[in-house]
Amino acid sequence: MLLFGVGVVVNRNPVASALCLVVSFVGLASLFISLDAHFLGIIQILVYTGAVMVLFLFIIMLLDLKEEARRALNAWAVAGGAVVALCLVGTLLHVLGTFPKGEATLPPLVVPEGQTYEDTKALGTLLFTEYVFHVQVIGLLLLGATVGVVALSKKEASK
Amino acid sequence: MPAYFLEIAIVLLGLGLLMVDAFATTLDRRLLGHLGIAGVAAVLAGLVFGVDSSASEPLWGFYATDTAALFYKGLALVCTLLVLVLALEYAPVLESYRDGRPGRRGLGEFLCLPLFLCAGLMWMASMTDLLGLFVALETVTITFYVVVAYMRRNLGSLEAGVKYLILGALSTGFLLYGLAWLFGLTGQTNLAAIQTVLVDWKGDTTPLLFTMALLMVGLSFKVGAAPFQFWIPDVYQGAPTPITAFLSVGSKAAGFIVLIRLLEPLLASPIRHAVLLMLGVLAGATLIVGNLAAISQSNFKRLLAYSSIAHAGFLLMALAAGQPAGGVSPNGVVALYLGTYLVMTMLAFAVLVIVRKAGGSDELTAFNGLSQRSPFLAFALVLAMASLAGVPLTAGFFGKFFSLVLIAGAGQWALLTVAVVAAACGFYYYFKVIRCMYWNDPVSEAPPLVFSQLTRVAIILLCVAVVVLGVYPKPLTCLLAP
Incomplete structure (x- = not known):
């Protein structure tokens, strides 16, 4: 997952970058599934890898991005980006190394004999009871974004 | 409800x-x-x-x-x-x-x-x-x-x-x-x-x-x-x-x-001390950058942008004090400061909108001779600028004053010095606008400044608020209690 994440940034060809992102998302989904969050993992594949990334690819192919691949790299920008990334990774490693909770793993999920654990149901209940307010606010957020996209991209013949 | x-x-x-x-x-x-x-x-x-x-x-x-x-x-x-x-x-x-x-x-x-x-x-x-x-x-x-x-x-x-x-x-x-x-x-x-x-x-x-x-x-x-x-x-x-x-x-x-x-x-x-130290450093840097960069601006919108950075510096400084002093609390000062900042900034932007609509430009030169074209707008902008600079008897004074009180109470003398110098710089670039309006001649055939009654009412109310809050800040100071 991390390897392909690097691939997204390093690749000069936008299509290759997008495909790397797809593989990275698959890695993320497998991470979710290994944490017993099957529903989230599958949604991650269906929505992000399936729908969102295909849209991404469409858009990339519709735009003519040959110039992007030819553009010269700014050495300072690359060096700066690398330094910031290395700093963050270094801090992360240091902090995780000194932080006791970072070493422990979660206990395995205990499911009583004869029952199944329905994570879809649990997630749904959580979203529509405890976090229903947040879901509504996100609804407003998406409405604002939609209105904005329409208002910004709408073309009307001027008369 | x-x-x-x-x-x-x-x-x-x-x-x-x-x-x-x-x-x-x-x-x-x-x-x-x-x-x-x-x-x-x-x-x-x-x-x-x-x-x-x-x-x-x-x-x-x-x-x-x-x-x-x-x-x-x-x-x-x-x-x-x-x-x-x-x-x-x-x-x-x-x-x-x-x-x-x-x-x-x-x-x-x-x-x-x-x-x-x-x-x-x-x-x-x-x-x-x-x-x-x-x-x-x-x-x-x-x-x-x-x-x-x-x-x-x-x-x-x-x-x-x-x-x-x-x-x-x-x-x-x-x-x-x-x-x-x-x-x-x-x-x-x-x-x-x-x-x-x-x-x-x-x-x-x-x-x-x-x-x-x-x-x-x-x-x-x-x-x-x-x-x-x-x-x-x-x-x-x-x-x-x-x-x-x-x-x-x-x-x-x-x-x-x-x-x-x-x-x-x-x-x-x-980590309380580290947080306060970081806030102090941010506040100092923000005060210096905001005020020094504002001095050379010739575009009114950019001037207000740097002025907003400078004000963020004063607000951060109030938070960096970290403890109440002289009967005021940092969070209360931030609230008071933001309340007065709203009034004076909105006043400045209201005048800018009208001038921009008439003259098609945000440059400071568009304000040349505003006192002859519209004494009302020029007066409103003088109030806004004086308040942003922190002249006593305008709304902007108390925010700056209380944040200085706080930082002095916390004994952070270096930051206090920076803030005083920064506030003094502020006078220069805010008064540059006033100079444009009163001492420079207007461009010939400048278009008339038109604005709706609604805007006129809003500007009058904001002017009144600037003066009233500067003389009698009681409605906002009830927030200050630690």
Whole structure:
């Protein structure tokens, strides 16, 4: 997952970058599934890898991005980006190394004999009871974004 | 009436106006603006007279209705009200940069989006858990991306939109990473619960410091503190002027309420001194950068942008004091400062909108001889500038004065010196504007300055507020008690 994440940034060809992102998302989904969050993992594949990334690819192919691949790299920008990334990774490693909770793993999920654990149901209940307010606010957020996209991209013949 | 009805009312108002805009195709869009103004005023009246903050909250532990929350809600409402007035005044300029038939150039949506922004700001003022805080913050930021780039045939506006989008996304990344760390360290999303964990934090403080640094980077972008202030001048200059006003007041107030809420648990933890030190350094850098860079500006909008950076410096300085002094508390001073800042900044932007509409330029030269073209506007701008500079007997004085009192009480003499020098610099560039208006001759055949009665009333009220708050700040000082 991390390897392909690097691939997204390093690749000069936008299509290759997008495909790397797809593989990275698959890695993320497998991470979710290994944490017993099957529903989230599958949604991650269906929505992000399936729908969102295909849209991404469409858009990339519709735009003519040959110039992007030819553009010269700014050495300072690359060096700066690398330094910031290395700093963050270094801090992360240091902090995780000194932080006791970072070493422990979660206990395995205990499911009583004869029952199944329905994570879809649990997630749904959580979203529509405890976090229903947040879901509504996100609804407003998406409405604002939609209105904005329409208002910004709408073309009307001027008369 | 419980406080969360206010946000619901604002959202419903926004949705209703959007529906009217979509279906009533022949309606004059200005009517939408007037409806919006009336609606926001009604909600404001509801906030002042009808809120029962003791009502039992079904909102469940993540929605605070303390005095601070209500004050910032009021701030958001007043700000939105004034932005709508300015937007109506600015409509001809806006429409000249969009395609389409006259009257169908997206003015309707432009008048509805501030309402959604307002709802987001009001939620932000109340949220006390990390998830809610972040969701509300994003509602505001994403809507701002849209309205900043709204004049799409104007390259400046598009450039501002792109810059704001990229830097905003970067800062959001930092903030979200910091919030994730905070959750990872404490296992809680509620700020009160986080505080109880952090108060008796026994282990290594390195992860806490790392978290604090990430949060500070993210929020410094939002409030415009140096060295994360690069986006401010370009975005402020490019955005439609009413939106610039909204950004400089609403967005800043929201950034500070989030900062205050997130700092509270960190200030109670063992890293208190590091937090205060970092705030002090940020405040000093912001004061220096904001004030020195403002001196050489020749564009009024950029001048106000640097002035907003400078004011962020004073606000951060009040927080950096970290302890009450002389009967005032840091959070109270921030609230008072933001309240007065709203009044004077809105006044300056109102005059700018009118001058821009008539002269087609935001440059300082467009203000040449304003005293002869319109003594009323010139006088209003003098009040605004004097107040921004912090002249006694204007609203801006008390905010600066109390933040200096706080920092002196905390014994941080280096920061105090920087702040005094910075305030003195401020006089120079604010009075440059006054010099343009009174000592320079107007350009020949300057077009007449026209503005609506509504704007005139708003400007008069703001002028009165500047003077009244400068002489009698009692309505706001009740917030100061530690």
